[in-house]
Amino acid sequence: MRVELRSLGKRFGKVVALRDVVLDLPAGGRTALIGPNGSGKSTLVRLLMGMLDGDGDVVVDGTAVGMDRRALAPKVAYVPQIAPRLAAPVRDVVRAAAGLRGRTFAQVAELAAALHLDLQGVARQPFRTLSGGQRQKVLAALALSSGAEFLLLDEPTASMDPRSRLEFFRLVEALPASTSVLLCSHRLDEIRRLVDRVVVLAEGVITWQGTADAWLQEHAEATIEVRTDSDVASAWLQARGFLPGATGWWNKALPVHERAHLLAEIGRNLNGQVRDLMARDSERVAPEATERGERS
Amino acid sequence: MTLRREVAAVARLDLAEVLRSRWLVFCLCVHGALAATFVLVGLRESGIIGFTGMGRALMSWTHALLFLLPLLALSATGQVVNAARDDGTLELLLANPVSRTGWFVGTSLVRVLALVAPLLVAMPAMAIAGSLAFGQPVPWDFVWRGVAVSTSLLLCFVALGLCISTFVRNQAKALMLTILVWVAGVALIDFGLIGVMLQWELPPSAVFTLAMLNPVQCARLALLSAAQPELATFGPVGFFLANRVGADGLLAIGIGWPLLLGATAWAWSLAMFKRRDLV
Numbered sequence: 295m296r297v298e299l300r301s302l303g304k305r306f307g308k309v310v311a312l313r314d315v316v317l318d319l320p321a322g323g324r325t326a327l328i329g330p331n332g333s334g335k336s337t338l339v340r341l342l343m344g345m346l347d348g349d350g351d352v353v354v355d356g357t358a359v360g361m362d363r364r365a366l367a368p369k370v371a372y373v374p375q376i377a378p379r380l381a382a383p384v385r386d387v388v389r390a391a392a393g394l395r396g397r398t399f400a401q402v403a404e405l406a407a408a409l410h411l412d413l414q415g416v417a418r419q420p421f422r423t424l425s426g427g428q429r430q431k432v433l434a435a436l437a438l439s440s441g442a443e444f445l446l447l448d449e450p451t452a453s454m455d456p457r458s459r460l461e462f463f464r465l466v467e468a469l470p471a472s473t474s475v476l477l478c479s480h481r482l483d484e485i486r487r488l489v490d491r492v493v494v495l496a497e498g499v500i501t502w503q504g505t506a507d508a509w510l511q512e513h514a515e516a517t518i519e520v521r522t523d524s525d526v527a528s529a530w531l532q533a534r535g536f537l538p539g540a541t542g543w544w545n546k547a548l549p550v551h552e553r554a555h556l557l558a559e560i561g562r563n564l565n566g567q568v569r570d571l572m573a574r575d576s577e578r579v580a581p582e583a584t585e586r587g588e589r590s
Numbered sequence: 591m592t593l594r595r596e597v598a599a600v601a602r603l604d605l606a607e608v609l610r611s612r613w614l615v616f617c618l619c620v621h622g623a624l625a626a627t628f629v630l631v632g633l634r635e636s637g638i639i640g641f642t643g644m645g646r647a648l649m650s651w652t653h654a655l656l657f658l659l660p661l662l663a664l665s666a667t668g669q670v671v672n673a674a675r676d677d678g679t680l681e682l683l684l685a686n687p688v689s690r691t692g693w694f695v696g697t698s699l700v701r702v703l704a705l706v707a708p709l710l711v712a713m714p715a716m717a718i719a720g721s722l723a724f725g726q727p728v729p730w731d732f733v734w735r736g737v738a739v740s741t742s743l744l745l746c747f748v749a750l751g752l753c754i755s756t757f758v759r760n761q762a763k764a765l766m767l768t769i770l771v772w773v774a775g776v777a778l779i780d781f782g783l784i785g786v787m788l789q790w791e792l793p794p795s796a797v798f799t800l801a802m803l804n805p806v807q808c809a810r811l812a813l814l815s816a817a818q819p820e821l822a823t824f825g826p827v828g829f830f831l832a833n834r835v836g837a838d839g840l841l842a843i844g845i846g847w848p849l850l851l852g853a854t855a856w857a858w859s860l861a862m863f864k865r866r867d868l869v
Contacts, residue, residue: 345867346867346868346869367684367687372682374678377678378674378678378681380603381611382606386603389602390602391682394599394688
């Protein structure tokens with residue numbers, strides 16, 4: 295399913311939330327929508343879902359759809375960042391949502407189990423008494439079992455534990471190639487694993503779009519931490535922009551593409567003077583990575 | 591997916607929500623407590639002064655319900671749409687193949703059911719229980735009249751509550767407005783209005799019109815219309831109307847006007863719900 299956003303705009307009173315957004319989401323495309331809080335990501339998703347009325351057009355497979363998304367709804371599944379705090383039992387919530395798409399409780403339970411949630415075990419519990427992570431797993435299982443052609447994922451793993459997040463990535467990767475994904479996220483590992491394209495929104499306009507690799511290369515950060523007792527090594531590290539930490543640790547954040555070069559340099563210059571060395575990728579998108587950037 | 595299936599799915603989920611939040615049980619308890627109180631009071635009085643107990647008890651009970659039902663209906667519906675908007679329920683459900691009409695109709699049906707079903711159970715049950723316990727004949731005409739009028743009043747205030755929750759996004763403001771609507775409904779009965787008329791010298795025509803526009807007043811007159819029209823019981827507006835349109839006319843107005851007002855408010859709310867931003 296191909297979705298085109300043509301000059302999409304939205305204002306709330308005097309506040310312009312989105313301005314003249316033009317975006318092509320091809321069938322099978324996996325796109326991340328990133329941007330700081332208030333940049334218009336949620337507004338864009340809600341316009342797409344027909345929950346807001348704005349300017350411009352949403353065109354699905356060549357046909358402009360208005361606010362009535364009845365034709366679109368069966369093809370789209372949505373995982374919200376924050377699950378509603380429904381008092382109804384989990385079983386009823388799942389049956390209602392799955393039933394609307396012709397799915398059964400058992401089909402959802404199977405996917406929930408893959409995300410390490412025993413849906414049958416919590417079926418009688420009020421939905422709101424589940425933990426944030428459990429609620430998110432239920433919603434993820436509902437979306438993944440829906441057979442939708444277009445998945446809208448708004449921070450889908452924000453409350454999940456690491457093991458379940460990896461499983462969620464695996465399930466999304468296993469979706470048919472024709473399934474489109476639009477992911478709103480601040481997490482680098484979601485961007486690395488789930489998408490091939492990045493669109494950056496800032497103050498309601500698209501400021502950058504391109505491949506995920508290009509964006510990660512330019513904006514993803516890594517941190518290198520070095521522990522040393524040597525004054526010479528400490529001076530060398532300080533000269534290269536490392537900041538002192540506790541108990542002899544020095545650390546530096548740098549773009550991912552500079553990481554390998556710096557590690558090699560440390561190996562050459564501090565040989566024998568390093569007690570510990572750690573290099574890790576940042577988990578979240580740095581605010582500067584979305585605030586700067588050139589207009590596409 | 592047909593509208594009927596959408597409505598059924600939304601209604602099932604909302605019913606589970608209502609049952610879990612104990613609304614149905616609460617309404618049944620309130621109706622039951624009122625019923626028990628008035629049966630006992632009515633029958634005791636009938637023993638003392640020789641009045642026909644069940645009719646008096648039912649009359650007193652339904653009179654109390656006229657004040658209570660709008661409050662129950664408004665509090666059960668005055669924050670339905672805005673709360674669903676705030677907590678993400680609308681976003682979750684409408685991301686599925688459910689139309690806005692399907693959601694609104696399904697939710698409305700459940701709220702009506704949650705309020706009307708206990709009434710339909712409690713009112714005849716009270717009459718039968720009173721009759722069995724005290725050997726009094728059941729005034730079935732009055733029971734059905736009470737059921738019809740109370741149901742019509744409930745439907746009216748359910749619609750007004752939904753209307754408030756659709757138009758007022760802020761839940762706290764919506765709550766204040768529901769209380770104001772209830773106070774206006776209770777206060778604008780003709781005895782209160784006569785006081786206003788005397789205090790501020792309002793023209794009688796304005797007072798009569800305001801009183802008759804009030805669905806609570808219409809329902810009250812419809813209930814009282816079973817009795818002999820007396821100025822002391824009916825009040826000036828009711829007495830005037832009872833002599834003009836008769837008991838059947840009062841009953842028709844008492845059922846018809848709240849229904850018409852409710853239907854208009856509901857249709858308007860639905861139209862706005864379909865057009866406005868939902869989050």
